[in-house]
Amino acid sequence: MRRFMGFVRKEFYHIFRDRRTAAILFGMPVVQLLLFGFAIRNEISEVKLGILDRSHDPVTREITDRVLASGTFKAMRNLNSQSEIGAAFASGAMNEAVVFEPGFGARFQREGTGDLQVITDGSDPNVSRIVTGYTATIVREYLREMSPGSIETGVVPVPLLLFNPSLKSVYLFVPGLMALILMLVSALMTSISITREKETGTLEVLLVSSLGPVQIIAGKVVPYMLLSVVNVLTVLVLAFTVFGVPCRGSVVLLVLESLLFIMTALSLGMFISTITASQQAAMMISLGGLLLPTILLSGFIFPVASMPLPLQLISNIIPARWYLVIVRAIMLKGADFSYLWRETMILAFMTAVLVTASVRKFSERLQ
């Protein structure tokens, strides 16, 4: 045990002697959470709108004013012909064009109908769909006010938005960022720990020491685990204080689940470390191999339920996906453990498999 503690202490020295690395390890999660927490949004706030008004009457002017007054749209300029639309899209100066047909207002007054053309830049399907929806809502609003004395008849929907009534995407993205950042930092830290010893040849020294493979692996993980605890706590504090994400469930449970998650991430890094021969390879796997899958398949930005079935299956092996479910459930829905035991078991199981695989792989070297 004393020998083991000595080994752990040595690892600590290694980490902290390298001031820059230590600063990066603690500073990076904070900087990233702050930056992305403020910058990553789903709501679209500045839609560049072009208007091609071939009618120029009070009705088209009224609709134009309403669209622009909504705050979501920013008038780009007035278009003079259909042919300008293509050029404006290609240069990225415009997201949406609204086209009023000639005689729009007159026909609307006379027959009560009109055709409004909404052309969007479909190269971004998501923005395209949303801005079309925004425009339609504003026009519908206008119509409702135009029809005098209309009382609502039939079924009147009363929506009740649970957990996040103002539909803020912060509440969605901050937990997601926590998962992403913790996952990457933790896996990154351990992934080169053993590989480095392999490369510099010091591993042989360790192997001939009286420490067993389990002790060596544990000794490598423990210091990083303590570091990660600090990271978890800072990230959580930032989420509560800076971003005002509520914690409706138990904070203790949240911290415990977070610790479990960093264990999973650390053991994943450890596993990468045991299977690679060079630091370069270890880094490429832990970075190149984790960055995009974690962003895309965890449900951080794109809902897992929206993915095609094969991808939903693949997403099951992404630890961040399960952690994300847990964090969102605890923070936003106030769920307690009875709702989360399944996700917790999955993370625990992943950790166990990764640790066993690392120890086995590492022991092979001994023979």
Place this chain on the structure above:
Amino acid sequence: MVILRKEFLQIFRNRGMLPIIFIMPFIQLVILSNAATFDVRNVPLHLQDLDRSSLSARLAGHFTGSGYFRLTGESFTPDQALEEVVARRADLVLVIPRDFERNLMITGATPVQFMINAEDGFTAGVVQGYAAEIVADFNRELQTLLPRSGQAGLVREINIVSSAWYNPELEYSHYMVPGILVVLVTLIGLFLSGMNVVRERETGTIDQINVSPLRSYEFITGKLLPFWIIGLGELTLGLVIARLVFQVPMLGSHLLVYLVASVYLLVVLGMGLLISTVTQTQQQAMFVAWFFMVIFTLLSGLFTAIESMPHWAQVLTMLNPVRHFVDIMRRVMLKGAGLREIAFPFITLAFYAALMLALAVKRYRKVTL
């Protein structure tokens, strides 16, 4: 030339790295491009029909038959409804009140409650839209069923004819593939170049190179050229996959894409080299590279639109080379933009390339002296 050959040999000798450089990116490209979709389908629906009349059953039928929702259960108490949402068995709870049918018959109107899981604000908005659409449909049908609602006067209507150019089917992968390809090329380029010099320093071989008669610009060219060629090779392979697997159109010119890519790779490699010269160990280099990579990726407009960022963040993205290249790739491939339309981002990239290389070379001299 010799150093060029040495670098190539080193890359290809390292069996462990080969699959990582040449296979991993493309597996990711093929798999992940399909993951990025905001389509909301098969929303789990929980039903609380407290009225149990023929009209309420009809409304419920509209929901289950719409194709947007899938019924996962029924219950009758408010607590149970909340429970279902917390346990993730329902994203929408439809609560039809008692007296639903009676109210409709007598007053012609009645409220119906939708409890929507708004954890994900975006999805919640879509779900709300679906529900509103179904209700509107139901109301239209109601007019034929109920005798009293025939008083509607002049119905004013504006038909919104929407069309999405360049991608009328709103195919998401067309939008994602060029972007993901850019990130993968950047990842490989940044890491290969970022780890390279620092590795020589860590293993001590840099001193041997320093005492050799090699000039520093020769050294840097020799270091970067192989990665530059690999980067362009990866881009080519990626474009082939985009074409064959995803049928992403290529409306612009290939020549333009390669022109921009060759400049862009200089930015990435110059940056990698710079990181490599300012750090002492591979670990440090990796953390720094990682830090920038994550920022570049998330602030590139690849996943969330630049337009939805706050203004200061939008300005910040102007510094992000990935943002510009993603933007150019999308515009050239999907909209057929020519050199004139992409002039601004292209010039920005060229400026960065010059800046990065100048800094890296300057820094490298200092380190060696």
